[in-house]
Each structure stands twice: as C-alpha cells, then as structure tokens.
Amino acid sequence: MNRTNPEIPVVGGGVVGLSVALGLLLAGRRVHVLDGADNDARASQGNFGLVWGQGKGWNYAPYAKWTSDALAAWPAFARKLVDLSGIDVALNQSGGFEFFTDAAEMEEFAAMLAQQQRHLGNRFSDEIISGDDLRAQMPGIGGGVVGASFSQMDGHVNPLRFLRALRVAVGAAGGRVTMDAPVARVAPATGGGFDLAMANGQIARAEKVVLCAGLGATALAADLGFSARVAPQRGELLITEKLHDRLPFLSSTIRQVDEGGVQTGGTKADAGLDDSETLDVMAGLARHAVTVYPPLADVRVVRAWGALRVMSPDGYPVYAHSSLYPGAYLVTCHSGVTLAPLHASVLADWIEGTSAAPDLEAFDENRFAISTAA
Amino acid sequence: MSAAITAADGGLRVLLLDEQAQPGGQIYRNVGARLATHSWLGKDYASGLRLLDALAQSGVTVQSGATVWRVDSGPRVVWSQNGISQVTTASHILLASGAQERPVPFPGWTLPGVMTAGAAQILMKTAGMLPKDAVLAGSGPLLYLVAAQMIDAGCPPKALVETQTPRMMLRAFPHLPKALLSAGTLLKGLRLIGKIRAAGVRRYKGASSFAATSDDSGMINFSFRSKGRLENLTCAVLLTHQGVILSTHMSRAAGITHEWNAAQVAFQPSCDIWGATDRPGLHVAGDGAGIGGAEAACAAGTLAALDILRASGHISANTRNQRAATARATLFRTRAIRPFLDAAYAPPAEILSPPDQTIICRCEDVTARAIRQGMSEGAAGHRQIKSSLRAGMGPCQGRMCDSTVRGILSAGNTSRMGDIAPPRARTPIKPITFGEMAALTTHSEDTA
Amino acid sequence: MKIVSRFQPPPKTGATAEFEYEGASITAPQGISLAAALLAHSGAYTRQTAGGDARAAFCMMGVCFECLVEVDGLPNTQACMTEVRQGMVVRRQIGLRRLNGCNDS
Numbered sequence: 023m024n025r026t027n028p029e030i031p032v033v034g035g036g037v038v039g040l041s042v043a044l045g046l047l048l049a050g051r052r053v054h055v056l057d058g059a060d061n062d063a064r065a066s067q068g069n070f071g072l073v074w075g076q077g078k079g080w081n082y083a084p085y086a087k088w089t090s091d092a093l094a095a096w097p098a099f100a101r102k103l104v105d106l107s108g109i110d111v112a113l114n115q116s117g118g119f120e121f122f123t124d125a126a127e128m129e130e131f132a133a134m135l136a137q138q139q140r141h142l143g144n145r146f147s148d149e150i151i152s153g154d155d156l157r158a159q160m161p162g163i164g165g166g167v168v169g170a171s172f173s174q175m176d177g178h179v180n181p182l183r184f185l186r187a188l189r190v191a192v193g194a195a196g197g198r199v200t201m202d203a204p205v206a207r208v209a210p211a212t213g214g215g216f217d218l219a220m221a222n223g224q225i226a227r228a229e230k231v232v233l234c235a236g237l238g239a240t241a242l243a244a245d246l247g248f249s250a251r252v253a254p255q256r257g258e259l260l261i262t263e264k265l266h267d268r269l270p271f272l273s274s275t276i277r278q279v280d281e282g283g284v285q286t287g288g289t290k291a292d293a294g295l296d297d298s299e300t301l302d303v304m305a306g307l308a309r310h311a312v313t314v315y316p317p318l319a320d321v322r323v324v325r326a327w328g329a330l331r332v333m334s335p336d337g338y339p340v341y342a343h344s345s346l347y348p349g350a351y352l353v354t355c356h357s358g359v360t361l362a363p364l365h366a367s368v369l370a371d372w373i374e375g376t377s378a379a380p381d382l383e384a385f386d387e388n389r390f391a392i393s394t395a396a
Numbered sequence: 397m398s399a400a401i402t403a404a405d406g407g408l409r410v411l412l413l414d415e416q417a418q419p420g421g422q423i424y425r426n427v428g429a430r431l432a433t434h435s436w437l438g439k440d441y442a443s444g445l446r447l448l449d450a451l452a453q454s455g456v457t458v459q460s461g462a463t464v465w466r467v468d469s470g471p472r473v474v475w476s477q478n479g480i481s482q483v484t485t486a487s488h489i490l491l492a493s494g495a496q497e498r499p500v501p502f503p504g505w506t507l508p509g510v511m512t513a514g515a516a517q518i519l520m521k522t523a524g525m526l527p528k529d530a531v532l533a534g535s536g537p538l539l540y541l542v543a544a545q546m547i548d549a550g551c552p553p554k555a556l557v558e559t560q561t562p563r564m565m566l567r568a569f570p571h572l573p574k575a576l577l578s579a580g581t582l583l584k585g586l587r588l589i590g591k592i593r594a595a596g597v598r599r600y601k602g603a604s605s606f607a608a609t610s611d612d613s614g615m616i617n618f619s620f621r622s623k624g625r626l627e628n629l630t631c632a633v634l635l636t637h638q639g640v641i642l643s644t645h646m647s648r649a650a651g652i653t654h655e656w657n658a659a660q661v662a663f664q665p666s667c668d669i670w671g672a673t674d675r676p677g678l679h680v681a682g683d684g685a686g687i688g689g690a691e692a693a694c695a696a697g698t699l700a701a702l703d704i705l706r707a708s709g710h711i712s713a714n715t716r717n718q719r720a721a722t723a724r725a726t727l728f729r730t731r732a733i734r735p736f737l738d739a740a741y742a743p744p745a746e747i748l749s750p751p752d753q754t755i756i757c758r759c760e761d762v763t764a765r766a767i768r769q770g771m772s773e774g775a776a777g778h779r780q781i782k783s784s785l786r787a788g789m790g791p792c793q794g795r796m797c798d799s800t801v802r803g804i805l806s807a808g809n810t811s812r813m814g815d816i817a818p819p820r821a822r823t824p825i826k827p828i829t830f831g832e833m834a835a836l837t838t839h840s841e842d843t844a
Numbered sequence: 845m846k847i848v849s850r851f852q853p854p855p856k857t858g859a860t861a862e863f864e865y866e867g868a869s870i871t872a873p874q875g876i877s878l879a880a881a882l883l884a885h886s887g888a889y890t891r892q893t894a895g896g897d898a899r900a901a902f903c904m905m906g907v908c909f910e911c912l913v914e915v916d917g918l919p920n921t922q923a924c925m926t927e928v929r930q931g932m933v934v935r936r937q938i939g940l941r942r943l944n945g946c947n948d949s
Contacts, residue, residue, distance in 0.1 A: 060777030061817060067783045186784040189773060201774040245607035261828060263791055263920055264894070266940035270512055281786070282894075282940050298651075299822055301468060301483070302838070317943050319831030320918060327822050415906060417875075417927060429875065433855055496907045506910075508889045508900035509850055515904035523854045523873065523880040528875045530850075551852065614847030625936055632850040632887065643907075758902075759909060761895050791909040791920070826906075 029054050029198075031218055032232045033205050033242065035065030035357040039234035040188035041200075041365035042373075046232075047195040049370040050132075053194060055199040058217070061339035062204070063237045063295060066358065067331025070259065070287050071181030073113065073360050074274060076120055076148065076173045077131065080138040084384035085338045090145050093175045100179070106191035109207065111184040112280035116272065119177030119273040121314050125168045135171055143150040148173045160270045166313045170273070177271055180280050181359060188362075208233070208242050210347040216246075230349040232373065237295070239354055247346030250387035252354050254295055254330035258303045259287035260311075262321045269315070276314055284321060286311045290331075301325035331356050335390055341372065342387040352387070397447045399422070399490050399681055399697030399704075402455040406705040411484060411694075412451075413462040413475050419451060420444055421682075422496055423690045426522040433524035436548035438541075439692070440584075441521070465824035467491065469648040471677035474823075474836075488677050488704045490699060491665075493646045493723070495683035498662075498743060499796050500534055500636040501750045504608030504653050506758055510618045513542045513610070513637035526551040530631040531618055533557040533606065534638040537742040540588040547595045554631055555598040557620055559744045562602070568740035577729050579724070581689075582705035582736075599628060604746060608634055612721070638743045640687055641799060648821035651675055656814030658736040660687055662799065663746070663818045669724070670703035671696060679704060692730040695723040748803030748810070756804070757797040759790020767804050778819035791827055793818060847887040854884055863932040870929045878909045879904060879923035882934075890923065891937040912937045917944065 023199045027050070032043045043053045054114055058064075075093050079086025095113070102114040103145025122128035128150070149172045156170055157163045181270055204221040208231055211217050218226040233239045233246070237254050264282030273280075275288040286307045304326045312319045332354055334340050339355030355361060364380075371379040397412070397419055404410045412419070420427045424444025427434070445744040451458065459477060472485040475477035504510065513532060524544060530553045532539050543553050544646040575582060601624040610842045618629045618665045648654060652665040652673045663684050671679040675775070679720065681700040682693035698721055706716040750756070751767035762785050775781050778788070781801055788794030788801065798819055806812035824833075854861050859874040872881035879901040882890050889898030891912050896923065901911035904924045911923040918939035923934075 057774075060779045064779075067779065118461075182783045182786070186773070193746035193773070199774055201780065202776045260830075260833075261789075262830070264940045265943050267943040301466065301474060301823075304823070305833055305836040308830045308836075311830045312834045319834075320829050320944055322791070322829050322920065323795065323824060323833060324827045325789070325822050326824065415925075431855075432857070496905065497903065506897060508847075508898055509887060509903070511902055514903060518904040519851065519880055519883065523876040524853050524883070525851045526878060527851055528849075540940060578845060614850075632926045747928075761893060761897065791912075792907060 027052050028229045030229045030230045031056055031226065032234055032240065033208070033218070034058070034233065034235035035189070035199055035201060036064060036236055037185055037188065038066075038236065038353060038355065038360060038365060040185070040192050041358070041362040042232055042234050042353055042369055043192050043197050044195060045368075045370035046373065047192065049373070049374060051370070053197040055197060056203045056205050056220075057201040058204045058235065058238055059202055063297065063330045065074040065236055065329055065332055066185050066286050068183050068259070068297070068327055069359060070257075070277065070285060071178045071184065071279070071359060072118070072274060072277070073115060073177045073179060073393070075084070075146065075175050075360070076118065076274065077134055077138065079338075079356070080134040081139065082142040082336070082338055082384075086138050086141040088339070089357070089360060090142055092361045094127070094205075095367070096114060096177070097381060099363035099366065103187045103191055105305075106194045107187040108172060109187035111187050112180040113177060114272070115175065115177030115178075117172055117272070117379060118178075119170040119172050119271050121170045121213070121273050121275070123313060126307060128169050128171070131152065131171060131173045139236055146173070146175070160271065162315055162317050162366060164313050164316045175349040176272070178277055179359060181335070184359065188309050189351045205235070205242065206352070208245060210246065210350075214349070216347070216350065227382070230373075231365075232353060234353045236354065237330060239271065239352065243319045243352050246350040246352075247344045248342060248350075248352050248387060250334060250340045250342060250354070250390060252332050252334050252340070254293075256289075256291045256293040256297060256328050256330055257286055257287055258289045258299050258307065258326065258328045260289075260307050260323045260326045261285050262318075262323050265321065272274065273314070276311055282309070283324075284318065287391045293328075294317045295330065297326045297328040297330050339385050340387050341369070341385040397451050397697070398694040399492065399701040400456045401447070401454045402698045402701035403704055404456045406701070406710050408705065408708065408710065410454075410456045411486070412456050413464050413473065414460050415463045417461055419448060419458060419460065419765070422518070422808075423693075425518055429522075431524055431782060433520070433549070436545055438545065438548070453816060456842055461824050464646060465826050465828055467646060467678070469651070469675060469677070471675070473501040476826075476828055476832060479832055481828065481836050483836070485676075487708060488679065490671070490679045490681055490682070490697075490700050490704065491646050491650065492682040493643045495640040495687055496643050496795060497538075498638045498641045499800055500638045500747055500748070501754050501756055501764075501800050502606035502608070503751065503754050505636070506611075506755050507608055507610045507616065509614060509632065510608055510634045510636065513539055513635040516633070516635050517542050517545065520545060520549070527595065527633040529554055530616050530632070530635055531555045531557060531629050531631040532635050532637070533559075533603070533618070533620070534637040535560045536637050537585060537737060538640070539637045540585065540592065540844070542592045542635065542637075543597065544588045547591055547597070552595050552597055553635075555600065555629055556592060557600045557603045557618075557622070557629070559747070561599065561604050565740055566744055567742075568736050571676075571736035571739055575733040575814065577732035580758070581730070604618045604744065606746075617733065622780070628721060638747055639741055640683065642683060643795075644818070645793065645795065645821045645825040647673075647680055648818060649823050649825050650678055651677060653678070657686070658810065658814060658844060659735060661743055661810050661813065671698065671700035672703055682715075682840030688727070688731050690732065692727055695726040695730065698723040699727070742810075745808035746765070748800065749806075750800065752840070756800045757790065759792050760786045762787040764804055767801060773803065776805070777816060778805070782819060788819060793809050793821070849884055850887040851883050854880070859928040861928045863928055863930065863934060865934045866936060875922050875929065876928060877904070878913070878915070878926045878928050878932075878934065881928045882923060884912070889936070892939060894939050
C-alpha cells in the first residue's frame with residue numbers, strides 16, 4: 023500500500039460515485055470505484071439527463087445556489103470529459119421549458135420561480151410565456167398548453183453516454199473501476215480505518231471510504247453511524263424511435279436525445295423497489311406528449327421503463343461525514359447529473375478538508391435530526 | 397390454435413390474438429389460403445388445415461393482425477389492431493409466442509440478398525415466391541426442409557453450405573437411441589437429405605469463416621472455409637439458418653422467471669408440465685415455451701388448455717390428467733429427438749461470438765468490436781452493454797442481437813452463457829405510437 | 845444499376861393490387877405482404893440506415909425491422925407486416941424518419 027497516498031474506495035459506480043472519484047483523482051488522490059451488480063437499482067441508467075435549475079431550491083437557498091454553481095460549471099466540465107474520455111456527452115444548455123396545461127399550476131410554479139430568483143439574484147432569470155406566444159414562436163405546440171416557464175441556464179446531456187464518459191474518464195485519470203463488485207458491509211476497523219467486506223468474501227482495508235451507492239448505501243451507511251435514510255421514488259419514462267428532425271424545445275418532461283429519440287418522463291410514485299413500468303402511467307405520459315406537441319402522435323414508443331430516484335426526506339442532497347467514525351463520507355442525491363461538475367471538483371476538497379472546501383453544512387444529515395426534534 | 401380449440405370445446409370463452417394476417421403461426425403460415433403452389437411445401441404443412449378447420453368450428457373469437465404489446469398481472473393483455481389498442485382482462489392468459497430463427501451474424505449478413513432460410517420459406521408459403529440462384533448456409537432441420545421444398549418446386553438451391561462437423565455428429569450420437577422414439581421425424585429428415593443428394597445439390601461440410609460481399613449488380617459473393625480450403629460462391633440470395641430460439645420478449649416482459657436451456661443455447665420460461673408459470677394466471681405453450689416443433693406445440697397447447705379448464709373449475713384434476721394422456725405421450729415422443737438435433741446442429745462458436753468487424757445489433761449498427769471494447773471498459777452484463785453502446789435499443793428491441801451479445805460476453809463459451817441473466821424486456825414489446833398509447837381505453841372482457 | 849429481383853415472380857392468379865413504389869407502378873397479387881411484393885419487384889435495398897448502409901427485408905416475420913419503408917406518409921412501417929393495398933404510395937425509408945408536419949430541415 024502506498025502510505026502517503028492510500029487508495030480511497032468509492033462504493034458505487036453510478037454517476038455520483040464516478041463523479042466523486044474523478045474529483046478525487048484530479049486532486050491527486052488514488053481511487054478504487056466498487057460498482058454493484060448488473061441488475062442492481064441503477065438510477066444512473068434510467069434517468070432523463072437533465073442539467074436543470076428551474077424550481078430547484080426555491081424553498082432552500084443553499085440548494086438553489088449549489089445547483090446554480092453546478093449549471094455554471096457544466097460547460098468546462100463537459101470539455102474536460104471529452105479531454106479525458108474522448109466521449110462527447112452532447113451538453114446542450116440552450117434553455118429549457120416547463121409546460122403547463124393548467125393555469126393555476128402555472129401560477130403556483132411562477133411564484134416558486136420568483137422565490138428562487140430572490141435567492142439567486144442576477145444568477146437566475148426566468149420568463150413566463152403564454153400559450154399563444156409559445157405557439158407563435160414554435161408552430162406545433164398543442165392548443166391545450168396554457169403557457170410555459172423558460173430558463174436560459176437549463177439544458178441536458180446524453181445520460182448514457184455521460185455515464186460511460188465518466189467511467190472511461192476515471193480510468194484515464196488513473197482510477198480503478200471494478201464492476202460487478204458489490205460491497206456487502208463496511209465495518210469500522212479497530213484502531214481506525216475501515217474493512218470493506220465484498221460480496222465475494224474478500225475483505226479490503228481502507229483509511230477512508232466514500233459511500234455513493236444511491237439506494238444501496240442505506241444499509242452500509244447505518245453501520246457507520248449515518249442516520250440519513252434515502253427512499254426510492256419511481257419515475258417512469260418512454261423513449262421513441264429516432265427522429266431526423268429536432269424538437270424545437272427542451273422541457274423537463276419531453277426532451278430529444280441527441281441521437282434522435284424522444285424521451286418523456288417526470289412521473290413520481292412511491293412503489294418501493296419496484297421499477298416496473300405501468301400501463302396507466304405510460305398512457306398518461308403519451309397523452310402529455312401529444313398534448314404538448316401533437317406532431318408526436320404518429321411517433322412510435324419503443325420502450326417504457328421505470329427507474330428509482332434516490333430521494334432524501336427533503337429532496338436535497340446529503341453530504342455528510344461520520345462523526346462516530348472519521349474518514350467515512352456519505353454522498354447521496356437525486357440530481358446526480360446536474361451536480362456532477364461540483365462532485366467532480368470541489369467535493370474532493372470537502373472530503374480532503376482543504377481550505378478550498380465549500381461550506382456544505384446545510385447539506386449535513388443533522389438537518390433531519392433537527393426537523394425531527396422540532 | 398390447439399389450446400384455443402381445446403379450451404373452447406371445454407366451455408370457455410376464448411379470445412385468440414394473433415399478430416399475423418391469418419392464423420397458423422409461422423409453421424402453418426398462410427395455410428388457409430390453399431394456394432396451388434402449396435403442393436411442394438409438403439404434407440406436414442398441409443396438415444395445418446385440419447387445425448384451421450377445427451378452429452373455425454370451435455367458437456373461438458379470432459383477432460388476426462392483433463399485436464400483443466403488454467401482458468400484465470391481473471391478468472390482462474394489451475393489444476393493438478389497425479392502430480387501436482385495447483385492454484382485455486381474463487382469468488387466464490396463455491402465451492404462445494413461438495420462436496424466431498437464431499440470428500446468424502457474420503461479416504456481410506446485413507447486405508440486401510442475405511436473408512434467413514425461414515424468410516424464404518415464408519415467401520414460398522405466403523406469396524408462392526421462390527428464391528433464384530440461392531445458396532443455403534448454416535445447419536439445422538429447417539435448412540434441409542427448405543432445400544427439399546425448393547427442389548420439389550423445381551428451383552433447387554445452388555449449394556448447401558453446412559457448418560455441421562463430424563465431431564458434432566459424434567457428440568449427437570449418444571442421443572440417437574432416445575431419438576429413435578421419434579423415428580418418424582428421423583426418417584423424414586433422412587428422406588430430406590436423400591432428396592437433396594438425389595437432386596445433385598453441391599454440399600460443403602464443416603464450413604466456417606462465413607463472409608459476404610456484394611457487387612454493383614447486387615450479386616452476393618459468399619466466402620467460407622470448408623475442409624481447409626477457402627471457397628467462393630456467387631449467388632443472388634444467401635439464405636442462412638442456425639436453428640431456432642424461443643421468442644421470450646412477451647414472457648420476460650410479463651415477469652415470468654426464465655431458465656437456461658443448455659442444449660438449445662437459449663433461455664426459456666420456467667413452467668411445469670402444464671405450461672403453468674410462476675405468474676398467476678399465465679401459462680406458456682408452444683415453441684415459446686421450449687423448441688419442439690409443430691406437433692409438440694399442439695400437444696403443449698392441449699395440456700395448457702386442459703390445465704386452464706381445471707383451474708377455472710370446468711374439469712377436475714383427474715379428468716385433466718386422463719384427457720392429457722395422448723398429448724403427454726406426443727410431447728414425450730416429439731421431444732425425444734431434441735437432444736439429438738440440439739447436439740447435431742449446435743450453433744458454432746463463430747456464430748455465437750463473431751469476428752470483430754461483424755455488425756451485431758443491426759438496428760443501431762453496433763459491431764462485435766464495439767461490444768468487446770465495452771467489455772474492456774468493464775461491462776459484464778447485458779444491461780451495461782446496452783446502456784453504454786445502445787445494442788438492443790432499436791426498434792427490434794434486441795431480438796436480433798441479445799443472443800449474440802450473450803455469446804460475446806461469454807466469448808462463445810456455451811457453458812458460461814447461462815450465467816448471464818437475460819436482459820430485461822420492457823413494454824411495449826412491439827413499438828406503438830404515442831397517439832395510440834394516449835388513446836388507450838380499458839374494456840373488460842371475461843375470457844379464458 | 846438496376847438490381848433484378850432475387851426471386852421468381854409470384855404466380856399470377858387471382859386479384860391484383862397496384863401500388864406506387866419510388867415513382868414506379870407495381871402490380872402484385874392481393875394478399876401478399878408489401879415486403880414480398882418489393883422483393884419480387886427488385887433485388888435492391890428498401891431502406892438506408894442513418895449511417896447510409898443499404899438494407900432490405902431479412903426475416904419476413906416482423907422480428908428484425910429491416911424492411912421498414914414509408915407507407916402513405918407513415919415512416920418506419922414494417923413492410924412484412926403490411927399487406928399490399930390498391931393505390932398505396934410506398935417510399936424507401938432513408939435514414940432516420942421525419943416528423944410529420946416538420947419539413948423545415
């Protein structure tokens with residue numbers, strides 16, 4: 023073992039784990055990413071690829087600011103990924119819509135955006151556009167759309183290529199990634215450090231450990247004195263055959279992947295660990311698609327799926343270090359794509375405790391203890 | 397068809413949903429049209445007419461051109477016909493999703509002019525169309541059958557290029573005594589081979605290293621190695637075949653547990669002798685439950701229908717067992733030959749794990765090289781290959797590449813393929829438009 | 845260069861349907877699939893992939909999606925699952941499909 027620069031195991035090889043690993047590698051640390059089994063719940067393989075700020079943190083300034091920092095950091099991060107991996111993740115940050123078919127809902131959302139604006143000042147701007155103006159700007163928008171909000175900072179990437187780019191980039195930066203290496207338990211070792219018990223029976227000793235295993239982290243985290251409980255929230259999605267033409271818009275529920283397929287999603291359900299796609303939700307997503315943009319009516323859906331979001335009790339990220347067992351870190355969040363540029367940079371400073379570390383106190387898990395006590 | 401008839405005869409209301417324009421499946425495809433050209437398709441094919449007549453008299457509601465795109469617990473089935481989708485609930489659903497030909501990937505298999513032997517047979521059955529100047533390549537009973545049918549139609553193939561090696565025959569030999577239980581089938585096979593020999597069709601054996609190119613006139617240049625020599629054949633149509641595999645999209649999407657069938661080098665739904673699965677209300681039968689051919693499929697359909705009649709209280713378990721005797725004997729007899737056929741016509745390693753430049757996923761143009769590159773990046777399962785390379789994400793939803801991706805993941809080693817869990821099948825199992833999905837209406841019908 | 849059909853023409857008995865394919869008029873027996881009719885007409889490709897590869901009908905049973913053509917304006921239609929119809933207008937599927945009502949590119 024390299025005594026001056028021991029290898030840090032990162033448990034979880036999804037978007038969050040790989041981003042954190044990349045950040046540590048770029049900060050000069052040695053990293054070993056341990057990924058789970060092929061059939062584990064994998065939010066990173068089922069998500070929508072949004073790089074999105076609209077509405078985020080309207081009620082929690084630290085999250086609004088953290089998200090805003092991430093959006094600003096994305097262009098440079100995407101270039102760095104190309105340099106490291108040779109893979110273009112197709113970042114397109116030319117602005118995104120939130121479409122409404124219900125005027126009251128739109129008003130409510132506009133009020134939320136106004137509050138988000140107050141947190142962010144000149145770092146955020148949004149526009150509320152009436153249905154008629156939308157239709158004038160973008161022929162094809164359906165008559166049932168009463169209006170939309172628009173924010174210039176919003177965008178998206180190709181989520182699957184992003185995951186692959188991260189994996190290749192971690193390798194290129196000198197990190198090790200072991201796939202199909204589920205960690206069964208992480209136990210604090212006597213005299214400091216941690217013993218990672220692999221599902222295959224092997225034990226690995228480490229000075230530090232970073233848990234980024236999404237829904238799989240809960241059981242591991244409890245052993246290390248963490249109290250945060252993340253829960254699965256099912257989202258369902260549809261993807262169509264590829265189109266030659268470009269959709270004239272990006273929205274939080276309808277987007278076109280750079281390869282041509284149109285994805286719809288954004289549903290929320292508590293269904294435990296069941297990631298099935300359900301008929302009613304599929305029909306609802308299809309109705310939404312043809313309501314917002316009727317030219318989609320003859321476009322074929324080739325696949326529907328469910329994916330499990332990793333949700334903390336208040337929906338915001340958790341960045342916590344174990345007070346009981348120093349050296350153990352828990353990183354978990356729903357918006358792993360949006361926040362990736364920060365996870366791959368300043369989060370390493372936070373883990374290393376350098377002077378450049380961001381203040382992440384607002385995202386500690388103690389916020390849940392306080393709210394429970396209150 | 398067989399199950400529907402048995403169930404309807406037993407007093408159940410039955411709805412038969414079939415994707416094709418006429419009932420008959422792929423084996424008895426278009427048999428009801430009674431085309432004059434059908435004479436050279438042989439007696440076995442014509443025997444499908446008996447089933448078709450029985451179906452017509454059975455009182456079964458037949459919906460042709462009906463594509464099932466989802467099977468739910470409940471159970472209920474979602475199906476599309478003429479651009480309209482409907483939901484039908486039932487106390488029992490029997491999935492008889494049949495089989496498809498095993499994809500035979502090699503460099504050039506995507507060229508116009510390269511087709512499957514089964515496709516040529518469908519053209520004979522449905523349009524009376526015969527391939528001109530054709531070479532048949534691969535192995536398996538269907539290859540010989542198509543060759544014999546072409547000979548009878550006066551349009552013999554130019555050559556038969558067989559991947560079968562003497563070693564495979566040797567491995568099949570221990571299964572021969574059991575196979576003699578289906579001596580009829582064996583004899584039929586021998587007669588086919590005799591016919592091909594008598595017609596003077598050139599045969600190449602132990603063939604490997606398939607590759608095809610085409611020229612400006614569209615002719616296919618097919619090269620391969622046989623007995624240590626590089627051979628070249630020019631033909632208008634290259635028809636390949638390497639046995640059939642189960643169509644499991646429907647059964648996997650329905651959540652039924654699947655198990656590896658090592659002899660057939662394919663996954664199949666787990667079920668008991670009646671075709672009952674681990675999902676309540678769902679039975680499987682026919683080739684979709686285990687490759688066995690037409691006779692076996694009929695028998696399995698009868699058994700499943702009898703079990704559904706028992707489960708719905710129409711007959712007792714005793715009656716079911718008594719009435720099942722003939723079908724069970726048929727199933728036993730017809731399946732007896734499978735170990736022999738499976739061993740004799742096993743897919744060669746180069747088809748399961750083809751050379752680098754071969755396109756594996758035809759929809760997304762993913763090559764074997766790209767899949768091996770994905771493996772070097774750490775991908776160890778279907779899902780990682782799919783999510784990092786898009787193999788299996790096109791409109792065919794993996795039907796043309798899943799089996800090869802599995803082959804490449806296990807480096808052509810069949811003994812390791814069963815360890816690779818089959819990919820998740822999601823709905824819709826056939827593409828459906830947004831508009832059709834949006835207009836979905838539920839209507840309940842009490843059927844079997 | 846014209847590529848002649850790789851198949852003997854279907855027997856000419858019974859009713860026929862006439863349809864248009866890439867500007868040519870084709871007569872085919874009623875009841876056969878569009879894919880069969882196109883194979884009887886020519887041995888050439890019927891679709892081009894996004895990457896420009898030429899493809900034609902392959903499995904004839906609705907599994908492989910290689911026989912995709914545009915039928916009466918509907919792109920990516922499986923020719924092997926479509927019966928020939930009098931008066932239908934068929935075109936090759938060239939590259940990715942277009943979005944109907946979106947002709948600006």
